[in-house]
Amino acid sequence: MNPLSIPLTKGNTDRPDAEFFHSYEKKFKALADKKRLEILYLITNSTSVCVCDLSETIDMQQSKLSYHLKILLDANLITKETKGTWSYYQINQKEMNGLLSNQLCCIFRTEDSTCC
Amino acid sequence: MNPLSIPLTKGNTDRPDAEFFHSYEKKFKALADKKRLEILYLITNSTSVCVCDLSETIDMQQSKLSYHLKILLDANLITKETKGTWSYYQINQKEMNGLLSNQLCCIFRTEDSTCC
């Protein structure tokens, strides 16, 4: 047995449940790709972007881009607004700021006026 | 062409390089698994834990646990200290606090005394 054993939270009712860990897994999975991080950077640093704008700026074919945008959207890290044939994407500030440190401003998140 | 087009940062020299996005990809990949998040939760809420402690608390075989701990270690999210046959793992507070929001205290990170 471990000689320096410190009791862990086994059976602790305050311990987050499986659903809690699963919800964060989804968010971090969405962040766990350098192309999606680059997309987030671009979306963060512009008010509203369509797929065609992104497709030009980062070298990526359209179907691939839509695939990655859907992952970010499903994780609720970005939002979408459709105008005619165009889909405009925005950062979900509340979600991103609640997830990432202020140190990551203004790369993957925005300024936090309520802090410091 | 996009009628609401706002110029993106194409050719902007301030734009982070590929290496920057790659380094964060690695960190978020390490976070992108519910079992690793559960491991981090346990490590965060104890001063020092060995593999055998974790293996008892979360239902996971030893080789699998070592595999996941290595991923967290390689991403520099935790640190390791070996004493005899035991390996004790600690949270890398600086790294985690620089990555995650204060809102995630004290689940995946610790209290931030320098903020708010």
Place this chain on the structure above:
DNA sequence: CATTTATATCAAAAAAAATTGATTTATATC
């Protein structure tokens, strides 16, 4: 010094995620 215990590593298999090119849907334009 043989045995047990803690942990890491390995190779093979299984599962999950990403890429590709084609197709579909819907709107805008001529």
Place this chain on the structure above:
DNA sequence: GATATAAATCAATTTTTTTTGATATAAATG
């Protein structure tokens, strides 16, 4: 109304990640 454009979806393939059980290493214990 035919054609072009923007974006989403699909199925097949490729790549990456995870799981599994076995084995290796090294320290502790009898």
